[in-house]
Amino acid sequence: MPRVSRAQAAQNRERTVEAAAELFRERGVDHVSVQDIMAAVGLTHGGFYRQFESKEALLPEAARHAYDRMAARLSNLDAQAVDHTAAQRQYIQRYLSAAHRDHPGQGCPIAGLIQDITRTDSTETRDLLTERVSDLGKWLNQDGRDGLVTACTLIGALLVARAAGSPLSDQVLERVTAALTAAE
Amino acid sequence: MPRVSRAQAAQNRERTVEAAAELFRERGVDHVSVQDIMAAVGLTHGGFYRQFESKEALLPEAARHAYDRMAARLSNLDAQAVDHTAAQRQYIQRYLSAAHRDHPGQGCPIAGLIQDITRTDSTETRDLLTERVSDLGKWLNQDGRDGLVTACTLIGALLVARAAGSPLSDQVLERVTAALTAAE
DNA sequence: CAGTTTAGATGATGTAACTCATCTATAAAT
DNA sequence: ATTTATAGATGAGTTACATCATCTAAACTG
Numbered sequence: 001m002p003r004v005s006r007a008q009a010a011q012n013r014e015r016t017v018e019a020a021a022e023l024f025r026e027r028g029v030d031h032v033s034v035q036d037i038m039a040a041v042g043l044t045h046g047g048f049y050r051q052f053e054s055k056e057a058l059l060p061e062a063a064r065h066a067y068d069r070m071a072a073r074l075s076n077l078d079a080q081a082v083d084h085t086a087a088q089r090q091y092i093q094r095y096l097s098a099a100h101r102d103h104p105g106q107g108c109p110i111a112g113l114i115q116d117i118t119r120t121d122s123t124e125t126r127d128l129l130t131e132r133v134s135d136l137g138k139w140l141n142q143d144g145r146d147g148l149v150t151a152c153t154l155i156g157a158l159l160v161a162r163a164a165g166s167p168l169s170d171q172v173l174e175r176v177t178a179a180l181t182a183a184e
Numbered sequence: 185m186p187r188v189s190r191a192q193a194a195q196n197r198e199r200t201v202e203a204a205a206e207l208f209r210e211r212g213v214d215h216v217s218v219q220d221i222m223a224a225v226g227l228t229h230g231g232f233y234r235q236f237e238s239k240e241a242l243l244p245e246a247a248r249h250a251y252d253r254m255a256a257r258l259s260n261l262d263a264q265a266v267d268h269t270a271a272q273r274q275y276i277q278r279y280l281s282a283a284h285r286d287h288p289g290q291g292c293p294i295a296g297l298i299q300d301i302t303r304t305d306s307t308e309t310r311d312l313l314t315e316r317v318s319d320l321g322k323w324l325n326q327d328g329r330d331g332l333v334t335a336c337t338l339i340g341a342l343l344v345a346r347a348a349g350s351p352l353s354d355q356v357l358e359r360v361t362a363a364l365t366a367a368e
Numbered sequence: 369c370a371g372t373t374t375a376g377a378t379g380a381t382g383t384a385a386c387t388c389a390t391c392t393a394t395a396a397a398t
Numbered sequence: 399a400t401t402t403a404t405a406g407a408t409g410a411g412t413t414a415c416a417t418c419a420t421c422t423a424a425a426c427t428g
Binding site for chain 1: 193211212214217293298299301302303306310311314315317318329330332333335336337338339340341343344346347348350352355356359360362365
Binding site: 008033055 | 387391393
């Protein structure tokens with residue numbers, strides 16, 4: 001079976017990055033094996049090292065992939081909402097939804113990858129996160145509120161909601177949403 | 185050499201929990217081996233399983249140990265400060281200091297263990313975190329501000345500051361401190 | 369003080385997973 | 399059409415670690 005077309009190989013590579021981005025956010029880099037990733041794409045572990053230097057080298061690629069999707073979502077919100085303030089409000093509400101809490105694999109990559117990025121040696125990966133946090137902070141800026149602070153609150157609340165049991169987990173989502181969407 | 189006194193053995197056990205609490209916060213449970221923990225206490229890996237069921241069983245004990253120190257520190261602040269508001273302000277400033285960011289091993293166990301607790305199966309460990317987050321939220325309550333929200337902001341900011349590179353990391357500490365200590 | 373118990377040391381075992389060597393069948397190149 | 403290059407499969411090799419078996423010497427017990 002081996003030897004697929006160039007186009008097919010490129011698509012497989014892309015799907016590998018995508019699968020890694022999802023699995024890394026879901027379980028953390030350490031709890032995902034190369035086999036897990038390749039199996040998610042429907043391949044075996046063998047082809048991995050022809051496409052990637054190592055498992056670690058996959059982290060910045062996976063992160064970038066997920067960040068780009070996130071950026072696209074922000075643009076989308078701006079395009080659909082009546083104004084930027086409405087888009088911000090929408091974002092906050094979705095960010096602190098039970099759905100987002102319960103599906104980290106599809107969720108915010110900053111929150112999902114933050115622990116692994118804290119411990120990585122790759123400055124590329126760290127710089128990438130730094131830039132995206134900064135971007136998010138700017139996007140969340142409001143008149144009386146520092147967007148960077150809002151970003152930290154969102155990330156903290158999501159992580160706490162994911163770790164805590166009921167009923168606190170739900171309360172965190174509710175109360176932080178209330179605080180961030182209140183008029184000042 | 186083996187067979188030490190009962191008192192010595194108990195103290196060794198205690199020191200093992202303490203070492204684990206520090207190492208787990210510093211590197212995460214997965215990046216700490218049983219050997220690492222025992223070596224930190226000056227022992228070999230052999231005696232571990234006489235004291236603990238497994239490495240996993242150490243997590244709730246280590247967490248409780250660290251939480252108790254944290255609670256003691258809060259009491260201390262209340263005792264030393266002129267009033268509760270001043271104690272809160274002190275806590276926020278220390279929480280968002282560069283020293284706290286750079287020494288997770290001695291720092292907030294909620295922030296330090298949150299990722300490992302998110303993935304644990306132990307409801308005991310999860311319930312413990314839930315309770316302590318709730319406690320911290322209550323302690324941080326202020327007139328115009330929900331303390332649970334403040335707690336999430338603190339935790340999020342600390343985690344972001346630990347993951348991000350300069351200069352954003354410092355900016356996060358500064359700007360979140362400013363926001364949380366501003367009069368409303 | 370003799371006998372028993374046990375904290376901890378040493379060494380073995382088993383497993384998981386990263387990485388690499390080799391193979392094969394097909395896509396690209398000539 | 400023939401040759402060559404390579405995506406991916408298969409199957410180790412290696413390392414790291416959790417856990418367990420056994421040993422020993424000193425602390426407890428009576």
